[in-house]
Amino acid sequence: MVDLKTMGQQARESSKILRNLNRETKDEVLIALADQIAASQDLILAANAKDVTLAQQNGLQPALLERLRLDESRLLGIADDVRKVAALKDPVGEIFDSQVLPNGLGVHKQRVPLGVLAVIYESRPNVTVDVASLALKSGNAVILRGGKETLHSNCALVQVIHQALETCGIPVTAVQFIDSSDRALVMELLQMNDAVDMLIPRGGAGLHRFCRENSRIPVITGGIGICHLFVDESADRSAALRIIQNAKVQRPTVCNALDTVLVHRAIAGEFIPALVDYLEEDGVQLKMDPKALQCAVGLTGADERVAPADPEDFDREWLSLVLGVCVVAGLDEAIAHIEAHSTGHSDGILTRDEEHAKRFIQLVDSAVVYVNASTRFTDGAQLGLGAEVAISTQRLHARGPMALEALTTYKWVIEGEGHIRPD
Amino acid sequence: MVDLKTMGQQARESSKILRNLNRETKDEVLIALADQIAASQDLILAANAKDVTLAQQNGLQPALLERLRLDESRLLGIADDVRKVAALKDPVGEIFDSQVLPNGLGVHKQRVPLGVLAVIYESRPNVTVDVASLALKSGNAVILRGGKETLHSNCALVQVIHQALETCGIPVTAVQFIDSSDRALVMELLQMNDAVDMLIPRGGAGLHRFCRENSRIPVITGGIGICHLFVDESADRSAALRIIQNAKVQRPTVCNALDTVLVHRAIAGEFIPALVDYLEEDGVQLKMDPKALQCAVGLTGADERVAPADPEDFDREWLSLVLGVCVVAGLDEAIAHIEAHSTGHSDGILTRDEEHAKRFIQLVDSAVVYVNASTRFTDGAQLGLGAEVAISTQRLHARGPMALEALTTYKWVIEGEGHIRPD
Numbered sequence: 001m002v003d004l005k006t007m008g009q010q011a012r013e014s015s016k017i018l019r020n021l022n023r024e025t026k027d028e029v030l031i032a033l034a035d036q037i038a039a040s041q042d043l044i045l046a047a048n049a050k051d052v053t054l055a056q057q058n059g060l061q062p063a064l065l066e067r068l069r070l071d072e073s074r075l076l077g078i079a080d081d082v083r084k085v086a087a088l089k090d091p092v093g094e095i096f097d098s099q100v101l102p103n104g105l106g107v108h109k110q111r112v113p114l115g116v117l118a119v120i121y122e123s124r125p126n127v128t129v130d131v132a133s134l135a136l137k138s139g140n141a142v143i144l145r146g147g148k149e150t151l152h153s154n155c156a157l158v159q160v161i162h163q164a165l166e167t168c169g170i171p172v173t174a175v176q177f178i179d180s181s182d183r184a185l186v187m188e189l190l191q192m193n194d195a196v197d198m199l200i201p202r203g204g205a206g207l208h209r210f211c212r213e214n215s216r217i218p219v220i221t222g223g224i225g226i227c228h229l230f231v232d233e234s235a236d237r238s239a240a241l242r243i244i245q246n247a248k249v250q251r252p253t254v255c256n257a258l259d260t261v262l263v264h265r266a267i268a269g270e271f272i273p274a275l276v277d278y279l280e281e282d283g284v285q286l287k288m289d290p291k292a293l294q295c296a297v298g299l300t301g302a303d304e305r306v307a308p309a310d311p312e313d314f315d316r317e318w319l320s321l322v323l324g325v326c327v328v329a330g331l332d333e334a335i336a337h338i339e340a341h342s343t344g345h346s347d348g349i350l351t352r353d354e355e356h357a358k359r360f361i362q363l364v365d366s367a368v369v370y371v372n373a374s375t376r377f378t379d380g381a382q383l384g385l386g387a388e389v390a391i392s393t394q395r396l397h398a399r400g401p402m403a404l405e406a407l408t409t410y411k412w413v414i415e416g417e418g419h420i421r422p423d
Numbered sequence: 424m425v426d427l428k429t430m431g432q433q434a435r436e437s438s439k440i441l442r443n444l445n446r447e448t449k450d451e452v453l454i455a456l457a458d459q460i461a462a463s464q465d466l467i468l469a470a471n472a473k474d475v476t477l478a479q480q481n482g483l484q485p486a487l488l489e490r491l492r493l494d495e496s497r498l499l500g501i502a503d504d505v506r507k508v509a510a511l512k513d514p515v516g517e518i519f520d521s522q523v524l525p526n527g528l529g530v531h532k533q534r535v536p537l538g539v540l541a542v543i544y545e546s547r548p549n550v551t552v553d554v555a556s557l558a559l560k561s562g563n564a565v566i567l568r569g570g571k572e573t574l575h576s577n578c579a580l581v582q583v584i585h586q587a588l589e590t591c592g593i594p595v596t597a598v599q600f601i602d603s604s605d606r607a608l609v610m611e612l613l614q615m616n617d618a619v620d621m622l623i624p625r626g627g628a629g630l631h632r633f634c635r636e637n638s639r640i641p642v643i644t645g646g647i648g649i650c651h652l653f654v655d656e657s658a659d660r661s662a663a664l665r666i667i668q669n670a671k672v673q674r675p676t677v678c679n680a681l682d683t684v685l686v687h688r689a690i691a692g693e694f695i696p697a698l699v700d701y702l703e704e705d706g707v708q709l710k711m712d713p714k715a716l717q718c719a720v721g722l723t724g725a726d727e728r729v730a731p732a733d734p735e736d737f738d739r740e741w742l743s744l745v746l747g748v749c750v751v752a753g754l755d756e757a758i759a760h761i762e763a764h765s766t767g768h769s770d771g772i773l774t775r776d777e778e779h780a781k782r783f784i785q786l787v788d789s790a791v792v793y794v795n796a797s798t799r800f801t802d803g804a805q806l807g808l809g810a811e812v813a814i815s816t817q818r819l820h821a822r823g824p825m826a827l828e829a830l831t832t833y834k835w836v837i838e839g840e841g842h843i844r845p846d
Binding site: 016019114218357362363365366367368371397400410412418 | 524642
């Protein structure tokens, strides 16, 4: 029996201690955690092996099984990431927007932790450590609810986190884990707006919708990416091919993977056959609109890998080696297509025309807008944030990759010398 | 029949135009609006007179009636506030956090409008114009839902706003008004998370709770202030009396008005009688805990104005000329009292001890923390923001007075030269 109410109260209490820790203490906990992960390898890998066996018995998809599996090198990678978080600047206490008002009042803002976070997530066990370390570094308590297929791994990792906290004299209730797959608990968690300040669901669209519809806690939604690249008339063709390949093929199951290529009609006749050819070795399936299809008719090998797109295909996040291809009349039609079909995650233009790049940046309102680069850079570590707790595609609070600063808020500090407000 | 769905779609469509307007155009609309308000005085005041008559017939409380009533000078004040918003810096387009990553990728964030706002508010008609002008200046569309007691005034003001928009060739759907007191519409509005990006309820605790519990749109809650001032042992006594009077008496019905004074026990015997005396002319009623009461026993006139506090009195936002008084053992007990009873709006310390001031700032986690000043400064205009759409006491997105910047988000812009992510 998980008593969520008590868990919430304990999280709130420990957040009051965490928010006043100095950087040294927080880094000490993180380094203890990294050491402890390395020292507890056997324990963690044994727990993970149990999860893997169960998952195999339950017929989990190979891609998900792959995400779930830990080995020594992955585990050391996780420990290393914790050390990287320790090395990051502490956002808490930062002072900004300082001013002295004409009446002499001193005013500034001071960055403080959000308080208590709750994160609901699926298979990957590294998320447990990533989120816990970012939460601790930013002075927040956290309640974690991982997927049932990673239960043993997560319990072992949380045990290790608790050992590190204890070593440093921090209450273990700073990081709590809901070790139950009872879905009713999620509903109960969503009502705990007094105890929890921010809820991050990490998973499919269904989980996000469920949280959006039922949560009294402010929710950060994101992680769903229907991502586009527009190949403009002036694009460097060979760079475009490389970028499209990287964005589509490197890791097709993640949210920043490419879903649709929009090709300027002036170059479609040449570029689309080249694209079909370039992606042959990677086995990418291409779903084409009628104009694109015309450009691919009769190509060697195209029969097997090229197919007409259904209209709704341009509203699908593929998460696999499938790529939509669409011919557009030019920049404005490309922007209109993105406006209509993008989830506002990551969209880019490949061009040598500076005016077109500017116009694209101005008019495409996605969390991350690219010029001449792969959408795969939408990632906290790639963008210098150290790690990420989520990639937000909503507009409130934080957008795009969220890391330490996104786990803080601020207070206003107003210092006077007996100031009263005049009538 | 209000068709909210169409309203939402129109707001979304017009937000796409608004987000790309340059500063000049937006300021032009605002100046046209200010002019139009002045030119339409008769129309607006006649509509307001209807509301006032109806409110009197319905027995509206005098304080609310006072909030509702417009006259020529108030109306010119409202027009003036619009001009002030026009004079503010446009936050949209601001570039920040620029960096070039080691791999040569250029990365920056660019401030963009939130999109579509919805604001639910009560009696004061000036809110209609304040919110509309801040929304327009920050490039957002807005759906307004005012109180039924201000319906005629609001309809007249919205008509004037629409004239200003038309004059400048901006779709009138940029500012839409739900001219119905049907409460079912509020419930329907709360489900429109596809059309609306941020919901701001401005009203009592009941409205906030209702929105928090039922909204699928991200909600900003706030505006409920149980505000404290701690009079430390070293406080400048006469400054303390002036500050307390200002914070309590100047406008007792607003959220930044003082609710509880905490007095250091070392000075309570002297300070509390002085306080009772100082607030006599203003007719402030004092609700005291047992220790404070002891200090007030036998004072002239105290019988009528001093009464023992019920324990729950320290959890009430008075919104009237009542003030709680509590004696505390010192700084830590004052901080603990605030932690237990504050709504996290505005809390302050009056002291000449710098270490105590520092400790108070560090440990009190309210939206606005004060040293030696009145809590009445928690106000967008007072803090140089020009105006405010709300005072947030939640932790996500924005805290304290919210104005133009709080109505924006940002996008990441990543510029490469054919960059792909390495394996």
